[in-house]
Amino acid sequence: MARWQGNTRERLERAALELFREQGYDRTTVAQIAQHAGLTERSFYRWFTDKREVLFAGDELQACLEAGIAKVPAETGALATLMAAFTAVPEVLRPREVLIELRAVIAANPPLRERSLIKEAMLSEVTAAALRRRGHDEQTARLATALGMAILASATRRWVLGEEADFATLLAGSAADLLAVAADLPPVHTETGRAPRK
């Protein structure tokens, strides 16, 4: 409940979500959202480029992860770097009831779902690039990103579903679940038997 809640912005976001729920996303206009929030269209466009961006607001998560990654000491393992960066995510998480509505609007609208998938993929690309800049090889950067994003998505989902735990605990629980799932893979004892890297 911090940074993102510029009061104007939050009002616009909540007004938009209310209208999306009541009359549908497609039938809602920017003018209606602004009016419903008691604000002008001009203030809407100060915060969002269009009504879709209310749902995918800004790049706080991306900025949060990039800043978080930059703070981790050099020589930290790739996945450990991401796990450390994830601890700052609660600062940019919307309130639970906003997230629930936001996810419901996206889930009900195929173009919005596609947009959401693309945003996620872009976030993964930016994250993998940040790891590469820290000296991790391509393969490590990609695999750590895949694992990290799976853990983050799981923790966020649990949080949205209402689990009563702080975000760090949810992250740790999801990491433990991921390791339990990964225990299916044959253990690696030595470097032999691995495919050569390119």
Added chain:
Amino acid sequence: MARWQGNTRERLERAALELFREQGYDRTTVAQIAQHAGLTERSFYRWFTDKREVLFAGDELQACLEAGIAKVPAETGALATLMAAFTAVPEVLRPREVLIELRAVIAANPPLRERSLIKEAMLSEVTAAALRRRGHDEQTARLATALGMAILASATRRWVLGEEADFATLLAGSAADLLAVAADLPPVHTETGRAPRK
């Protein structure tokens, strides 16, 4: 080099990729592709709904994974099930030089890249659903899918990059790399300390 190579279809695919490379994806028409392959437009549409689908051809990979998963004995772990299903993937992999061109066309065209991301996400959803139908819980199905897809993508990428190893070896090598990356996470000794599941 097997099932997918219906001769007509392969000719169309190669003709399309040649034209995409020579004159660009946007400027290439279905009529040109058919002519370049020495076939009629009618035969083109027997195989593909439009020129974009030449690049995302069919659902062989999805069908291959679903069939592969169905063959795995019940009670197999979620990720072990996927790893077993992946061994059949070479049957539906395009020849390396086709894959390289195909990826280059997609990478150069933002709408195609988005389409590709969406296809991948849909494949993950279908895979997670197949695991749930086998009795795995939501969390396990999602995490196993994330890990499995990361391993499959890594093995495929290595294969495209020309590593001289059979696909099973590349899968095993990628799984080993993934475990090495996951070693950053704190080991799980007991069930205590895990967040409660919903």
